[in-house]
Amino acid sequence: MSSGGRVYHQDYIARIRYSNALPPPPNPPKLLEIPNTGLASGQYTSAGFASRLAREQPLNVEADAELGMPIDLVGLPGVFEGDDSVLLASDEPVALHPHDRALLRPLSTLGKPSSLAGGVSFLRRTEYMTAAGGGGHSGLRDPGKRLAPKRKKQTDAEKNEPINILRSILKGFDIAYPQDAYKGPDTVQNLRGEEITPEERRAWDAPKHPLNPSLKLVDSYPILPDLDAVTETGGYIVAKFQTNPIANQGPTYDERVDAGLLRVLEPTAEQEEAYRVKVAEHEAEGDRAKGPPPQPDYDYEFFLPASHEAVRGLKRKFSTTDPERDDDALYDAEKTEATGRRCFRFDRVRCYETYQQAGNPHDPYDDTVAVALHDPETDESRLEKAAYYYPIVQRTFIRPKRKAQRGVSGVHQQDEEQENRVDVLEIEVRDPDERELADRQGFREKLEGEGEAEA
Incomplete structure (x- = not known):
């Protein structure tokens, strides 16, 4: 006979280890020969150990009398006439390459991960890692969202291109006069305006004052x-x-x-x-x-x-x-x-x-x-x-x-x-x-x- 007692269900928890295939670092560390004197000597625990080590190690840069930065004022126009504008930084910032943005990170963020969704398996063991390095298994719960194409966001350099500036101007006219908006093929001779977002449409239909939202629009004039x-x-x-x-x-x-x-x-x-x-x-x-x-x-x-x-x-x-x-x-x-x-x-x-x-x-x-x-x-x-x-x-x-x-x-x-x-x-x-x-x-x-x- 089977027992008539209460049945208890217990879930089986299986620990799955994921591979940690990380690429080698681009710049391998420099190995130094440091005498092993032990912790009792206090050499490694002193505050000046790292500073002394940096002073003792020679630099891999050939430092000349001008420290690698020759200053020749002969080729700079207007310097000897009292015009120092050529020595100053330009008012227009230089376009930064995406690969160089990591060099501008503050010192406080060095050594800290910029994001936890970087596709590294050992950071979150309970999270499925996608090929795109997405955030967790939210895409598995909503397959339609995973398949939806993502709209590429324009960079600052792309926004400043002449053709994109014209599209932005045409978008303003399309918002103001939707009946005259061009809907034909997008060519160089006949440009179409940028896509109007619902937020931009609502901002035009119901404008708000940027500093006093309680103000209401009374009338508008072309x-x-x-x-x-x-x-x-x-x-x-x-x-x-x-x-x-x-x-x-x-x-x-x-x-x-x-x-x-x-x-x-x-x-x-x-x-x-x-x-x-x-x-x-x-x-x-x-x-x-x-x-x-x-x-x-x-x-x-x-x-x-x-x-x-x-x-x-x-x-x-x-x-x-x-x-x-x-x-x-x-x-x-x-x-x-x-x-x-x-x-x-x-x-x-x-x-x-x-x-x-x-x-x-x-x-x-x-x-x-x-x-x-x-x-x-x-x-x-x-x-x-x-x-x-x-x-x-x-x-x-x-x-x-x-x-x-x-x-x-x-x-x-x-x-x-x-x-x-x-x-x-x-x-x-x-x-x-x-x-x-x-x-x-x-x-x-x-x-x-x-x-x-x-x-």
């Missing part, structure tokens, strides 16, 4: 150029006064400042010489030159309308939507003897000089741009709803010009300023001529061409 506001120079100049140009203005704002004029004076001999020196220094630096080419420093005469009533008429003259903009009654001054027509009168305030400049006329979008929001539903604008940008070719900071010092040069400069001084300006508003329209059309076609190329 960024467009204002083609109707293109000037003959391709951009605008911003002048900033160091002090208030109107003395004793009082608490109320003087709207005449909105219609003020700056008359450019002819440069003096000293200004022309200083400009030539700056240009020569910039050309001598060549590729090492930082910033755009220098611009000449001008002096200006500042003028204001003679009356406050003239400001309203002047603004109506420049308004393209005012039906009475061609009416001569908008002028504040009577007919002049020179032209026999009415005009606006501007009185001279004082002379100003340039003390700082910024900008690049060759690249008006390199320094600063002005942005204006237009919404036809709120301001009855002639433009469609968008944020229009206007290039700033130059930012000029001016201050009241000091009187010339006494002396031969000072008297000559003061006489020259008195000769070029203008006390009153008579301004008449007219439409642009053919040459000015041609210059504007050239810059406008350039903007339209850039827009078509981006599209």
Whole structure:
């Protein structure tokens, strides 16, 4: 008869030893002959044993008088002229080879394993080791996950390639305008944007402020150029006064400042010489030159309308939507003897000089741009709803010009300023001529061409 007692189950635990086939080290250790004096002598346990051993062993490097690093300054350009920039480290870091990254590990991590999932069997006996050195047996529990292809992550060098930069730019347009996204074959002539991740799509649909997540987006505007506001120079100049140009203005704002004029004076001999020196220094630096080419420093005469009533008429003259903009009654001054027509009168305030400049006329979008929001539903604008940008070719900071010092040069400069001084300006508003329209059309076609190329 079989026993009717309780049956106990006991699992059999079998210890499985895995092979430890490690490759030999790339650099074998150096074997030294050390006399065996035993631990009783205290030779091996002293703190200075390792230091003394390092001093006694000769180096395998031939050390010459220059310690293997010859310093020859003859071949370095600009060193003897006081230019030490060639001796300094470059601002752009050198691309590090992946094999050299291990050399930059801190001393505290030396001798410690960087990861426990390196495919070494003796680190974890209860873990199955895969051929790819994966983390444990999680792939056995989910076979579908093991078979899924992994997306290769781009390195920094691959991201900086021109074709990948173009794909990243196209991805931004595809996110903003998904209906216009290119879905055809990916060729050199017709590139496709990078794959849009769900996180990027959610960030576009529900944007969040990086510093204040509680803020909510109220409205958005597409960024467009204002083609109707293109000037003959391709951009605008911003002048900033160091002090208030109107003395004793009082608490109320003087709207005449909105219609003020700056008359450019002819440069003096000293200004022309200083400009030539700056240009020569910039050309001598060549590729090492930082910033755009220098611009000449001008002096200006500042003028204001003679009356406050003239400001309203002047603004109506420049308004393209005012039906009475061609009416001569908008002028504040009577007919002049020179032209026999009415005009606006501007009185001279004082002379100003340039003390700082910024900008690049060759690249008006390199320094600063002005942005204006237009919404036809709120301001009855002639433009469609968008944020229009206007290039700033130059930012000029001016201050009241000091009187010339006494002396031969000072008297000559003061006489020259008195000769070029203008006390009153008579301004008449007219439409642009053919040459000015041609210059504007050239810059406008350039903007339209850039827009078509981006599209």
